[in-house]
Amino acid sequence: MATASSPTSAAPAPRFDRLLLTGAAGGLGRALRPRLGRLCRVLRVSDIAALGAAGASEEAVVAPLQDAAAVHALVAGVEAIVHLGGISVEGPFEPILEANIVGVWNLYEAARKHGTRRIVFASSNHVTGFYRQDEVIRPGDPMRPDGHYGLSKAFGENLSRFYFDRYGLETVCLRIGSSFPEPKDRRMLATWLSYDDLERLVVASLTAPVVGHSVVYGMSDNTTTWWDNTSARHLGYRPQDSSEPFRAALEAKQPELDPGDPSVRFQGGGFVTRGPY
Ligand code: NAI
Ligand code: 15L
Numbered sequence: 001m002a003t004a005s006s007p008t009s010a011a012p013a014p015r016f017d018r019l020l021l022t023g024a025a026g027g028l029g030r031a032l033r034p035r036l037g038r039l040c041r042v043l044r045v046s047d048i049a050a051l052g053a054a055g056a057s058e059e060a061v062v063a064p065l066q067d068a069a070a071v072h073a074l075v076a077g078v079e080a081i082v083h084l085g086g087i088s089v090e091g092p093f094e095p096i097l098e099a100n101i102v103g104v105w106n107l108y109e110a111a112r113k114h115g116t117r118r119i120v121f122a123s124s125n126h127v128t129g130f131y132r133q134d135e136v137i138r139p140g141d142p143m144r145p146d147g148h149y150g151l152s153k154a155f156g157e158n159l160s161r162f163y164f165d166r167y168g169l170e171t172v173c174l175r176i177g178s179s180f181p182e183p184k185d186r187r188m189l190a191t192w193l194s195y196d197d198l199e200r201l202v203v204a205s206l207t208a209p210v211v212g213h214s215v216v217y218g219m220s221d222n223t224t225t226w227w228d229n230t231s232a233r234h235l236g237y238r239p240q241d242s243s244e245p246f247r248a249a250l251e252a253k254q255p256e257l258d259p260g261d262p263s264v265r266f267q268g269g270g271f272v273t274r275g276p277y
Contacts, residue, residue: 015207016040016079022065022107023084025049028122028179031195032082032202039206046074047085065103068110075110080118080206083107090126090147092277100152108163118170120205123157125177125191125217126150129268131226133190137267138228139175139215146268147275157215164213172205172235175227176218183243186254187269190224194241197221204237211235223247226267 016039023029024045037043037057044059045051054060063070065085075081086100104121111119129146131137145151153175160171177191178184179198193201197220205211216232219225221239229237257264266272 014038014040018042018044018078019206020044020046020075020078020081021084022046022074022081023086023122024060025051026084026088028176028195028198029084031179032084032199035199036082036202039203044074044078065106066098068106071103071106072110072113075107075114075116077114078116080120081107081111081116082120082122082202082206084122086122086152087149088124090149090271090274093148096148096152100149101155104152104156104159108159108169111169112163112167116169118172118206118211119160120202121156121160121171121173123153123173123175123215124150125175125227126268126271127153127157127175129266129271131267132265133187133226133267135267136226136228139217139231146266146272148277149271150268161213170211171213172208172211173213173215174201174205174218175215177227179218183246183250186250186257187264189243189247189250190219190222190226191267191269192220192222192243192246193218193239194220197239197241200239201235201237204235208235 019040024033025047042057046061046063048064051060061074063074086103087096126146127143127150129150130144143154145154157173163169177193178188179193183189183192201218214232217227217229220241222243262272263270
């Protein structure tokens, strides 16, 4: 019979010993930080910006992703990484090159050297932003980046593919749609990913037994959709939220959309017309 001190009554060991969350000071990082602690003994959180005080089971490390030595120290001793850090919007190339391209290269090199088993990479729908809004596409369709930012995420996806093929380092690329507390406009009726579904997607990506190199669009169970995630069902992600309850208010707020406007025609929305810089 199990007693209070017997092994069968002990709390289950966390799934990971040490997890790294980059971009922890950003919007999604702040949403995920309190939700990932249950998966690991120690959550190492990192950003270039201030992180606040580390919790009892946390390590907080300020590190610029473009600094290879800092990133190598950051990755030492972690089993898996949720990589959110970097520039998250369209803009001039140089800063994106440093944070997103050099940064993701540093992260994967460090992960290879330190034997990290899996990375969940925050890619973006802007890898395929030049598909039209009247098309339904799959993760395996050719990339059509809509700017410097989308190009940097395409680089990250290809880099992660190489690190899996060459070194067996597993990655799930999350082509996140629009992850905010609520959808903000009509476009986000198709692209919205609630924070609870984001958590479900990240946890599924971290814990699915075998992911190899997987690509999945990050969206809730929205009625309108441009993305078919059938090929990623092995992850076991089942969204439970939907943008539908927000539809009436958003359509009232934005009654007229010009179908000739590129930001209405293409999935990438306003990103497709930004620049040149
Ligand atoms: P965010 O901009 O709020 O957070 C990004 C974080 O990365 C910031 O805290 C920033 O300080 C940090 N960072 C920027 N440059 C850095 C550098 N050189 N070194 C270290 N840290 C640096 O963005 P958000 O919304 O939290 O997104 C997180 C990730 O998810 C990003 O990679 C973004 O591209 C991706 N994503 C987010 C979407 C969304 O709807 N929120 C949609 C698609 C992708
Ligand atoms: C992204 O990739 C951005 O990080 C986020 O801020 C949103 O703009 C989102 O895409 C979107 O397409 O709505």
